Amino acid sequence: MLPALAQFRVEVSGVGLTQLPIALVPFRGQDASPQKISDIVQADLERSGQFRGVDASGQALDDASRPDWSLWRQRTADSLVGGSITRMADGRFDVKFRLWDVVKGQELGFQNYTVPQGDLRLVAHRIADFVYEKLTGEKGIFSTRIAYVTKGGSRYALWVADADGENAQAALASSEPIISPRWSADGQQLAYVSFESRKPVVYVHNVSSGQRRKVADFKGSNSAPAWSPDGGSLAVTLSRDGGSQLFTIPAGGGEPRRLTQSASIDTEPVYSADGGTIYFVSDRGGAPQIYKMGAGGGNPARVTFSGTYNISPSISGDGRWLAYISRVGGAFKLQVMELATGNVASITDTSADESPSFAPNSKLIVYATHLQGREALMTTTLDGKIKARLAGQAGDIREPDWGPFRKQ
Incomplete structure (x- = not known):
């Protein structure tokens, strides 16, 4: 570190x-x-x-x-x-x-x-x-950690910090982009995409030892890693067979198994907490919308219907909520959907929101946005009533991911 x-x-x-x-x-x-x-x-x-x-x-x-x-x-x-x-x-x-x-x-x-x-x-x-x-009567999330990426000049860094943004430690620094950090369910590892070999490659990084390994380095693009809740595999987006499609791959590396078969772009997979469902983004209907399917593949069902551009799904640990980003006019806005009813609420007044991620108790969301001309990390309650800014000093801040509960 x-x-x-x-x-x-x-x-x-x-x-x-x-x-x-x-x-x-x-x-x-x-x-x-x-x-x-x-x-x-x-x-x-x-x-x-x-x-x-x-x-x-x-x-x-x-x-x-x-x-x-x-x-x-x-x-x-x-x-x-x-x-x-x-x-x-x-x-x-x-x-x-x-x-x-x-x-x-x-x-x-x-x-x-x-x-x-x-x-x-x-x-x-x-x-x-x-x-x-x-x-x-519910578990607190204050001793958990967040991961996020900063860009300062031509340098990128992957950070691990306390849930309040303090005590930040750099896990990786690079002159090439780092994107899509994702915590494993045990909080020991981060998957992310690095462009250090001038193309997107998926790595898995042990947070305490700093050791890392390549998990997906196939022909074309390797992107958007998402851990299965049991930690045994990752869902990834690969373009090795042509278009961008979803695959699963063992967390230790190995041969990918294809999940989607479409002529469209399928990307940004995320697992439900029980591991039974994968939510993802696809433009199979003509514009990016969020879909879901069984974790082993199968026929996808569309989830988002309001708006013509919906991306970056995040599912709460209790399975009740979907957070995502919707393009409204020219603005990118954080939305929260109650999955049981399909009711959607827009919960920010900013216009460049990105990368929502739920706290492990499902009560808060961390996201990146633009405030006063610079990128910042924010947390919000699910109703949007209480927001906190975590204002960083190390360049533009993007792509936060909230880690799991820590072992005592």
């Missing part, structure tokens, strides 16, 4: 309909710490769209104190987090925190971490995950 160059600033905008008011008191000892734990936790929770921060200024509280319930009720907090961070003799940090229910006047949980300095951000994200799950 190369050193981190891309630093991010998170700006949250919008107001959700129901947000849980939570107070995060600055952790005792965090002024002397390299990471402000309570600030990171609060930013995570607010970015989710489910929480609203309550003013905790002027208050001291840690994991060993008992809260003054009347004070926090007066400040309209429903829940409360307090903790401490202590540097130990061996250089590691001891982080403790408690979560309280202010309405009921009772503790909801306590956790303790002992970690090296480099893991303090991860601990903050894990605290946010704990709070989110306790208060919403």
Whole structure:
């Protein structure tokens, strides 16, 4: 991994309909710490769209104190987090925190971490995950990772970062384009397309070791990799037999098996979470639309009917939602379809959206867009009400992909 160059600033905008008011008191000892734990936790929770921060200024509280319930009720907090961070003799940090229910006047949980300095951000994200799950009943995604590509001058880089965009590490740098990064379901590998040999070739990259291997380097174009949920194979778009068609190929490499037989361009495959269905883009009807078929091939069924140009499908892990990009007039807009009803909502007011990818809990989408004349990463709630900008400093940002839940 190369050193981190891309630093991010998170700006949250919008107001959700129901947000849980939570107070995060600055952790005792965090002024002397390299990471402000309570600030990171609060930013995570607010970015989710489910929480609203309550003013905790002027208050001291840690994991060993008992809260003054009347004070926090007066400040309209429903829940409360307090903790401490202590540097130990061996250089590691001891982080403790408690979560309280202010309405009921009772503790909801306590956790303790002992970690090296480099893991303090991860601990903050894990605290946010704990709070989110306790208060919403669903898994938090703050300790997950995203991958994305930047272009700065004539240099391209593939980055792996925390879900808030911080702590970015370069996995690959090249003078030729890198496109279509896709996480494996275990979070250990990234598939992507590199043009370093002056043509598109699909690679699989081990994120922790940096080792990589070619998976598809056939005659013509090799593009648009998508992992099967079991990690055993990839769906890819190959033009080796003429037009661009969908194939599956073993993740270790080998002979591809053709899935589609059409005179059209079939590309951008993505698997449903259960592995039984592949969604993809085809112009077989005259213009790009999203279709689906069984993972082994078969007769495709059209999924998108509104608009004349729909690309870049992403399926939520719970199987309920399809996110995609639609050309509306001259603008490219992020759309979310409820698959059961076919209802479609346009959820952005930007006009150059691209590459949507769902968080593993299906509650947020990361995408790239143009804001104020430059490319930026955004997250949005599925209703479009809460958006957060992850503003990078390392060139144009594109093609984000949200990784899976991390193993504890």
